[in-house]
Amino acid sequence: TINSARLLSRLQELGRIGLDNDNIRTRLAATDEDKAGRDQLISWIKEAGLEVEIDRIGNIFGIWTTEENKYEKPIMLGSHIDTVINAGMYDGCYGVLSGLEVIKTLQEKRFKPARPIAVAAFTNEEGVRYQPDMMGSLVYAGGLSVEDALNSIGTDGTVLGKELERIGYAGSKEPGFIKPHAYIELHIEQGPILDKEGTPIGAVENLQGISWQRITITGVANHAGTTPTEMRHDAGLAAARVITYLRNRANASNGQTVATVGTICFEPNAVNVVPALATFTVDLRNPNEERLQQEEEALANYLKELAAVEEVTISTEQLVRFSPVTFDEKIVNVIEEAASKQGLPSKRMTSGAGHDAQMIARICPTAMIFVPSVDGISHNPKEYTKDTDLVAGANVLLNVVSNLTGI
Amino acid sequence: TINSARLLSRLQELGRIGLDNDNIRTRLAATDEDKAGRDQLISWIKEAGLEVEIDRIGNIFGIWTTEENKYEKPIMLGSHIDTVINAGMYDGCYGVLSGLEVIKTLQEKRFKPARPIAVAAFTNEEGVRYQPDMMGSLVYAGGLSVEDALNSIGTDGTVLGKELERIGYAGSKEPGFIKPHAYIELHIEQGPILDKEGTPIGAVENLQGISWQRITITGVANHAGTTPTEMRHDAGLAAARVITYLRNRANASNGQTVATVGTICFEPNAVNVVPALATFTVDLRNPNEERLQQEEEALANYLKELAAVEEVTISTEQLVRFSPVTFDEKIVNVIEEAASKQGLPSKRMTSGAGHDAQMIARICPTAMIFVPSVDGISHNPKEYTKDTDLVAGANVLLNVVSNLTGI
Numbered sequence: 001t002i003n004s005a006r007l008l009s010r011l012q013e014l015g016r017i018g019l020d021n022d023n024i025r026t027r028l029a030a031t032d033e034d035k036a037g038r039d040q041l042i043s044w045i046k047e048a049g050l051e052v053e054i055d056r057i058g059n060i061f062g063i064w065t066t067e068e069n070k071y072e073k074p075i076m077l078g079s080h081i082d083t084v085i086n087a088g089m090y091d092g093c094y095g096v097l098s099g100l101e102v103i104k105t106l107q108e109k110r111f112k113p114a115r116p117i118a119v120a121a122f123t124n125e126e127g128v129r130y131q132p133d134m135m136g137s138l139v140y141a142g143g144l145s146v147e148d149a150l151n152s153i154g155t156d157g158t159v160l161g162k163e164l165e166r167i168g169y170a171g172s173k174e175p176g177f178i179k180p181h182a183y184i185e186l187h188i189e190q191g192p193i194l195d196k197e198g199t200p201i202g203a204v205e206n207l208q209g210i211s212w213q214r215i216t217i218t219g220v221a222n223h224a225g226t227t228p229t230e231m232r233h234d235a236g237l238a239a240a241r242v243i244t245y246l247r248n249r250a251n252a253s254n255g256q257t258v259a260t261v262g263t264i265c266f267e268p269n270a271v272n273v274v275p276a277l278a279t280f281t282v283d284l285r286n287p288n289e290e291r292l293q294q295e296e297e298a299l300a301n302y303l304k305e306l307a308a309v310e311e312v313t314i315s316t317e318q319l320v321r322f323s324p325v326t327f328d329e330k331i332v333n334v335i336e337e338a339a340s341k342q343g344l345p346s347k348r349m350t351s352g353a354g355h356d357a358q359m360i361a362r363i364c365p366t367a368m369i370f371v372p373s374v375d376g377i378s379h380n381p382k383e384y385t386k387d388t389d390l391v392a393g394a395n396v397l398l399n400v401v402s403n404l405t406g407i
Numbered sequence: 408t409i410n411s412a413r414l415l416s417r418l419q420e421l422g423r424i425g426l427d428n429d430n431i432r433t434r435l436a437a438t439d440e441d442k443a444g445r446d447q448l449i450s451w452i453k454e455a456g457l458e459v460e461i462d463r464i465g466n467i468f469g470i471w472t473t474e475e476n477k478y479e480k481p482i483m484l485g486s487h488i489d490t491v492i493n494a495g496m497y498d499g500c501y502g503v504l505s506g507l508e509v510i511k512t513l514q515e516k517r518f519k520p521a522r523p524i525a526v527a528a529f530t531n532e533e534g535v536r537y538q539p540d541m542m543g544s545l546v547y548a549g550g551l552s553v554e555d556a557l558n559s560i561g562t563d564g565t566v567l568g569k570e571l572e573r574i575g576y577a578g579s580k581e582p583g584f585i586k587p588h589a590y591i592e593l594h595i596e597q598g599p600i601l602d603k604e605g606t607p608i609g610a611v612e613n614l615q616g617i618s619w620q621r622i623t624i625t626g627v628a629n630h631a632g633t634t635p636t637e638m639r640h641d642a643g644l645a646a647a648r649v650i651t652y653l654r655n656r657a658n659a660s661n662g663q664t665v666a667t668v669g670t671i672c673f674e675p676n677a678v679n680v681v682p683a684l685a686t687f688t689v690d691l692r693n694p695n696e697e698r699l700q701q702e703e704e705a706l707a708n709y710l711k712e713l714a715a716v717e718e719v720t721i722s723t724e725q726l727v728r729f730s731p732v733t734f735d736e737k738i739v740n741v742i743e744e745a746a747s748k749q750g751l752p753s754k755r756m757t758s759g760a761g762h763d764a765q766m767i768a769r770i771c772p773t774a775m776i777f778v779p780s781v782d783g784i785s786h787n788p789k790e791y792t793k794d795t796d797l798v799a800g801a802n803v804l805l806n807v808v809s810n811l812t813g814i
C-alpha cells in the first residue's frame with residue numbers, strides 16, 4: 001500500500017500554493033501561481049530520481065525507467081495541477097500526486113516493473129484562462145496543433161506561448177513524444193453519485209460529450225415605459241426563453257442531457273431599457289454522440305423559431321466540442337478487480353466532467369478511477385474528499401499499475 | 408412663433424456633447440459629459456440675460472423677470488439634459504431648450520409677461536447612474552430629502568454629492584426655492600402612439616405608476632457536467648422563469664401592464680459552473696394604482712412559489728415606487744386649445760414614461776405636451792422626431808405660456 005501520510009501532506013502542501021490573502025486558491029494555467037505549483041511538483045519528481053521532461057505546450061512528465069527504449073510503451077498516470085478561480089485543492093492535483101506516490105511506493109518496495117512508468121501533469125486542463133479546456137492533453141494527443149495552442153489569447157489578453165516562456169515552462173520535446181501503453185487517471189468525481197450511494201470507487205467506463213456555444217441575441221433597445229408589449233424586440237426575454245427551453249430538454253432526457261447557462265450579459269443593461277443585446281453561453285452534455293447532436297439540432301431549430309416569434313436575430317458560435325469517449329473495457333475491468341481485491345465496493349459510471357483522459361484515450365487504452373466528492377461539490381473551495389477515500393483510491397491505482405506492468 | 412432654426416441647431420449642438428469615438432452618446436448624471444452639457448446650457452441661459460440659479464441637488468434654473476418677488480409664482484418650463492447610455496438627442500433636451508426658446512422669442516417680440524417665466528433642467532432624471540430616476544425634481548418637490556439624494560451611491564460606486572461638487576454643480580439654493588404657478592413640460596412621446604396615428608400633439612392628462620425592484624436569487628455554484636438536473640439550485644434558471652412570468656402577465660393585461668427586465672448579472676459567471684447568484688431588475692408599470700399593486704403582489708407570490716420549487720432563496724429590494732399621477736385638467740384644456748388654434752390635431756393621452764412633471768405635479772398645477780417619436784423608438788440612438796413636429800410642439804408651448812402668463 002502507498003504511504004498515505006506522504007500523499008496527504010503533499011496534497012495539502014500543493015494546495016497552499018496560489019492562496020491569496022483571503023485564503024482564496026487560484027492557480028490559473030501559466031500564471032506565477034502555476035509556476036510555483038510546477039516548481040514544487042518538479043522538485044518532488046526529481047527527489048524520486050525520475051527523469052523530468054517538458055514538452056512544447058508545457059506538459060510535465062516524470063519517467064521511471066532503467067530501459068534504453070524509455071519513451072516506448074510506458075504506463076502513464078496523471079492529470080493536471082492548474083485550477084479554476086476560487087478552487088478546491090483536489091481537482092487534478094490528486095491524480096498527479098497519486099501517480100507519483102504509486103511510483104515512489106513501487107521504488108521503495110524495490111519492485112522492478114516490466115515496463116516504464118510515467119507521471120504526467122497536463123497544461124491548462126481547466127480552460128479558464130485559455131480555451132479550449134484539456135488543452136495540454138488535446139495537443140499531446142494530436143487533436144490541436146502546438147502552434148494554434150501556443151497562440152491562444154487568454155481572457156486577460158495574454159498569449160499562452162509567451163506566458164509559458166515567461167514562467168520557464170516552454171519545453172523542447174514534441175508533444176506525443178512518449179507513446180503510452182495505457183493511461184490511467186485517478187480523480188475526484190466532482191459529482192454526487194458515489195457520495196450519495198456510499199460507494200468508495202468509481203470505475204469510469206465513459207465520459208460524456210461536451211458542447212459549448214456562445215449565443216448572441218440582437219433585439220431593439222427601447223423605452224420600458226412607453227413601448228407596448230407587442231411592439232418589443234426584447235433580447236433578454238428571448239434569452240430567458242432559451243434558458244427555460246434548455247431546462248425542459250434536460251428534464252425530458254431521462255437524466256441523460258445536462259444543460260447549463262452559466263454566463264449572461266445584457267446591453268445596454270439599464271433598468272428602464274428593453275435589452276437590445278443578450279449574450280450567454282450554453283454548456284450541453286450527453287454521454288451519447290447521436291443524442292448530443294440531437295440536442296444541438298433541437299436547440300438550433302428552437303433558436304430559429306424563437307428569432308421569428310420574438311422578432312430578434314440570433315447567432316451562435318461553437319466554443320468547445322468534444323465527442324463522448326468510451327474508455328478501455330479491459331482497464332475498467334482491472335479497476336473493478338483491484339477495488340474488489342481490496343474489499344472496496346465499486347460502481348461502473350460515466351464521467352460528467354471533461355478530463356485529460358478524454359484526450360489521451362485517442363492515443364492509447366485509457367480509463368479513470370473516481371473517488372467520492374462530499375455532497376458532489378467541486379469548482380468551489382468547499383470541494384472535499386475524505387482522507388480514507390483519497391488513500392483507498394491511490395491504493396486501487398497502485399494495484400491497477402501493478403497488474404498492467406506485470407509486477 | 409419661435410425661431411425654429413435656433414432651436415433645431417441648439418438641439419444638434421447639445422446632442423454632440425458626450426459623443427464618444429464610436430459616435431455613441433452618453434451623458435450620465437454628474438459625469439464629465441453632463442458637466443459639459445450643463446456648461447453649454449448655462450452659457451445659453453446667460454446669453455438670454457436670465458438669472459442663473461443652481462440648487463443643492465444640482466438643478467439648474469434660468470429665471471426671466473424684472474420683478475422684485477422673482478421666486479414667487481413663475482410659470483416654469485423644463486425637463487432634463489442627462490441621458491441614458493447610448494442615447495438619442497431629444498429626450499429631455501427638447502423640453503429644456505424649447506423652454507429657453509419660448510423665453511427668447513417672448514423677449515425678442517418685447518412681450519412683457521404678467522408673471523416671471525423660468526426654465527429648469529433637473530438633475531438625474533434618467534436614473535441610470537443614481538436611483539431613483541426623476542431625482543432632481545423629486546427632491547425639488549419635497550419627495551426625497553436633499554441629504555439622502557446626495558448620499559446616493561452610483562452603479563459605479565461614486566457618491567452623487569461628491570460628483571456634483573467635483574463637476575461644480577453643487578449649488579447653494581434650497582430645492583423648492585422657486586414656487587411655480589404652473590409647470591409645463593414639452594417632451595417627445597418616446598412611444599409609438601402619436602406617430603402611428605399621425606397626430607402631431609399629445610395633451611398628456613396622466614402618467615402611469617412605476618415600480619422598480621432589484622431581485623437577488625441565491626442558488627448553489629456547482630459543476631455543469633457532473634451535477635444532475637434535479638440536484639441543481641440554479642439561480643440563473645430561476646431568473647429566466649421570472650422574466651417569462653412577467654411577459655405572461657403583461658400579455659394577459661390587455662395592454663395595461665408593461666414589465667421589463669433590463670439588467671441581469673450571474674455569479675460566478677463561468678461557462679461550466681451552475682450560477683450561484685442571479686441579480687436583475689424589474690420595471691413594472693400600470694396607469695392604475697390598484698392594478699399596479701395587484702401586479703406587485705402577484706410577482707411577490709410567484710417569487711415565493713418559485714423559491715420553493717427551484718430550492719433557491721429570493722430577496723427583493725424596492726428601488727423606485729411612484730404612484731400614477733393625474734395632471735391639471737385646466738392646463739390640459741389650454742394645451743388642446745393652443746394646438747387647435749394652430750390647426751394641429753391633438754390627442755389626450757397617458758405618459759408611459761416617468762418625467763419630471765410627475766414630481767413637480769406635487770407642488771403646482773402641471774401638464775405635459777408630447778410630440779411624436781418616429782416608430783416609437785427612444786433610449787436608443789435611433790430616437791427621432793421630425794423637425795416640423797419639434798417646431799410645432801415648441802409653438803404650442805409658446806401659445807400655452809402666453810395664455811397662462813396673460814400676455
Ligand SMILES: NC(=O)NCCC(=O)O
Binds near residue numbers: 091125353355679
Ligand atoms: N474536470 C474538470 O472540471 N474539467 C473542466 C472541464 C469541464 O467543464 O468538464
Ligand SMILES: NC(=O)NCCC(=O)O
Binds near residue numbers: 759761
Ligand atoms: N422620460 C424618461 O425616459 N424618463 C426615464 C424614466 C422612466 O423610466 O420612465
